[in-house]
Amino acid sequence: MPPNSTSPTLTAAQRWAVAVTALAAMMVTLDSLVVTSALGAIRTALHASIEELEWTVTAYVLTFAVLLMTAAALGDRFGRRRMFITGLAVFAAASAGCALAPDVGALIAARAVQGAGAALLMPLALALLGAAIPADRRSKALGVFAGVTGLAVPVGPLLGGAIVTGVSWPWIFWINIPIAAVLISLALTRIDESFGPKARLDPGALLLVTASAFGIVWALVRGSKAGWGSAEILSTLTVGVLLAVGFVRWQRRAVEPMLPMHLFASRAFSVGNIAIFFEWGSALGALFFMAQFLQTGLGFSPVRAGLALMPWGATTFIVPQIAGVLIGRMGVRPFIVAGLGLHAAAMIWIAVIAEPGLAYQQLIAPLIVSGSGVAMSLPATQSAALGSVAPQYVGKASGAYSTMRQLGGAFGVAVVVAAFASTGSYASAQTFNSGFTAAMVACAVLSLAGALSGLVAPRRIPPTRPSETTDQTAHLVSGPRSDVRNSAWSRAAGSGSDAM
Template identity: 60%
Template sequence: MAITAVASLMVVLDALVVATALTAIKADLGASVTELEWTVNAYGLSFAVLLMTAAAAGDRWGRRRVFAGGVTVFALASAVCALAPDIGTLVAGRVLQGAGAAFVMPLALALLGAAFPPALRPKALGVFASVSGVAVPLGPLLGGAVVAGISWPWIFWINVPVGVVLVVLALTRIDESHGPDRAIDWPGLVLVGAGSFGVVWGLAQVGTAGWVGVAGPLVAGLVALGAFLGWQRRAAHPMLPLRLFRSRRFSAGNAVIFFHWGSALGVGFFMAQFLQAGLGYGPLAAGLGLVPWGLTTAVVPQLAGRLVGRFGERPFIVAGLGLHGLAMAWIAVVAGPSISYWAIAAPLVLSGTGIALCLPAAQSAVLTSAEPRFIGKASGAFSAMRQLGGAFGVAVLVVGFSLGGSYASREAFAGGFTVAVVVSAALAALGVLAGCFIPRRESKEN
């Protein structure tokens, strides 16, 4: 649990730590707003594209071995990012980082799921989510402290020694395990990779390219994903057995994490910038300002994980995303260039609590609905939906921001931020709707 949770913390941290460093990166490397967006999107792009491939590779060549390989790639890519002399090299390093992360997250969940029986799995996932959740307050704070105290490349250098220790521990302290299907579904790999790439690439172009540049790859990606699902029906060794989707808990849980991470990551992209570009805070002050938002994610998931097994996933998902959505609506009402920080402190705590309530419940819904032999494939699907949701969330919030404002002034930024937060609330509402389809605990359906 310790090894997989710390590895997950490192991966999630790097999805968030860049937020408070964006202003410094923009000034140091002369990056445009579009290029800044790609420091986030590049990570999510390769992450989303390779998740299902990583799960299949773990089943075939060993989950521990592939997990250790992913950590190694992630650490090396972090060094590339730290040494980047220009924005192009930084984006390339982030692509490689995302590729390494793709071979860490689903394998971490699979190794953890295989180590605990279904009855104890929700509690274990609560601890796992709690450790991962530390990234929410630690990411912006660490990013701000490092930028203010040293320089932004050190947000990446930190990963190198941590990665080395994790690889050694993984290879010496975790037992090797494999999935039931040792064969590789090559057509499935190609189709799901192409489909994920097309969808994420199309979403990343929203706000910067014309409709053809957005719709072309997006439609091509959706067609490829449709072909992937069609192929899975007749593949001898499917990457994602469609029988898993017969469970409402599995299907709804994946839909929930799509909207959950879309809302959370999307607003996370703008929140640190709002404190800096909208309210005039420095990087460290912005990081400290976001601590109340994420502090609950280090505590609440453990409590939720203990109670999910008793009350089921649905109450925690509906209540969690409901709280987060209400908090976003609250912030949208009060946001402005002249407000006090304390006007958004309470809704930040409310939002963080809601996000923390939902995550372990969504994980439990997906992983407890899968048979032990399919735990690797289920974790791959869950992680893929999470990353696709994140890319979708950043894209639609960028559109909302562009419609409501710009970076031209603090007033213009506050206007765009308000619209973006409203979009985040709408995504949370869709997550609540999806959560309502999860059966109650007393249901006989898995």
């Protein structure tokens, strides 16, 4: 463990730790976004239906979500660097599987494995960063980490479009392999191994939460095609809900729960998690269809569609810096309610004006409004969820928040695709536009649900104090001693961990 220092300057070893972890997180974030620009090309090349196209996104998000908390526990027990490198290797191998997929079924399977690799990478990147850098230098390191990762938001759709237009869609996955190979080499030679508190793994809880999420998402994805009243949908949805109830009961009785249920007694924690669930469901659902609308509805090339989404991405990179300062003065409630309200208004705006041949200039303003709304509410949900818990629980609270965000994305894509399928299809630009309009309305409804949850957020989040219980998060980032700076780092790390 590096010794504390009064100097704010990062050493060479610490700069390597920041670079390796930030680039790994950026690779994962870029992979989530470049796919949005390639969906049209993938649909055409692999003759994918809307349901199959949906699963190329949902399979990745679903495995990413349900394995996040387990990945952090594996890193603590078996070594963070070891599991981080394992995550890089899994991600690279799955990327090759995606690029070589002969059909859409193989692509979906490879995307699910990719999500598992991403789940290992994201939480362990921050854990390694925290272990490598002493407390007085962490804010600077986190700022670099968040900036590098956040850069993927405006760049992702453009990069994906450029690759699809200039080469072919498999290359959005091939580029991950040399990057992962370099990062593995650097991690082995530039980052020290570290361990955390060896909490007991709980395979029963993991099985319950995975099966529950899969059952619910399966019902949402298949509902339009199989029929919402069919035995398949009713049975899988019922089983999914019952398993979710079983997971809650299991956690209540567990000695070392994956997700301590008492955290939800905090109004701020509950609101933060509910709001991010609906926020990311709406945002990812909108991204899923916006790039397709630009290409199918307006005839844009993939690279031009990526450029067209830059106003949205630029706001999500700039606005959080301002919102983060104001939240400390005004509280989280105004930013959750106003931000998600703006995003909902932008979705309705786009639904009203959408038509084949629409002049792109008419989309710029609602894209900026949407991006600004998402960007101002995101740090507020993070502050609500992570700033309201005692330090010894902040690691698990961060894992819960990240999991709810990813599950919200899977849920949102399923809902939005169901709305599209109920009124539209890919048969023509006109029929696509009909479905797209319904999808944007569904995005607005999801965002409004998040805004409504924000209305009950406390005006101010009371400061938390370390309890006499061992501060596991402080141990994770700087050894067995606990102090206020460690708690602040943990909250900030949770905020920076989830650019996507």
